[in-house]
Amino acid sequence: MPNPLLMNPDEGEAEKASNSYLMSLIAIMVGLPMPIINLIATAIFYLGNRRGTYFVRWHCTQALLSQAITLSMNGPAIYWTLSIVFGNAVVSNAYIGYIITVVTFNLLEFGATVYAAIRTRRGQHVTWWLFGPLADAWVRP
Numbered sequence: 201m202p203n204p205l206l207m208n209p210d211e212g213e214a215e216k217a218s219n220s221y222l223m224s225l226i227a228i229m230v231g232l233p234m235p236i237i238n239l240i241a242t243a244i245f246y247l248g249n250r251r252g253t254y255f256v257r258w259h260c261t262q263a264l265l266s267q268a269i270t271l272s273m274n275g276p277a278i279y280w281t282l283s284i285v286f287g288n289a290v291v292s293n294a295y296i297g298y299i300i301t302v303v304t305f306n307l308l309e310f311g312a313t314v315y316a317a318i319r320t321r322r323g324q325h326v327t328w329w330l331f332g333p334l335a336d337a338w339v340r341p
Contacts, residue, residue, distance in 0.1 A: 218321035
């Protein structure tokens with residue numbers, strides 16, 4: 201059964217919730233080679249809205265969790281790539297497989313972020329299959 205606190209947000213709540221997703225998209229444009237920028241930008245927005253309504257806090261949390269997991273995948277990919285370019289590491293099948301996995305995950309996360317930003321701006325609650333249950337456990341009414 202859906203949480204009634206996540207239903208029918210007002211216009212301001214919907215806009216703030218949508219902005220939590222947009223924050224990471226804007227940060228991608230600014231700090232593309234450095235994945236920590238997305239997490240920092242989303243964390244700052246989360247901290248600024250942690251005392252907001254349940255709808256806003258929940259969506260800020262979901263966006264923050266998605267960026268934390270994305271960073272945990274992108275960080276090693278950046279390090280591995282730099283080790284190949286500037287170090288003595290070689291391109292291997294494992295590297296190629298990991299990069300394909302990371303790129304696929306990033307494209308899916310980007311699409312989900314755009315989708316969530318649009319839907320939450322309309323006042324609709326969006327739960328991602330991995331991050332939604334984590335946000336439910338983290339955010340208390």
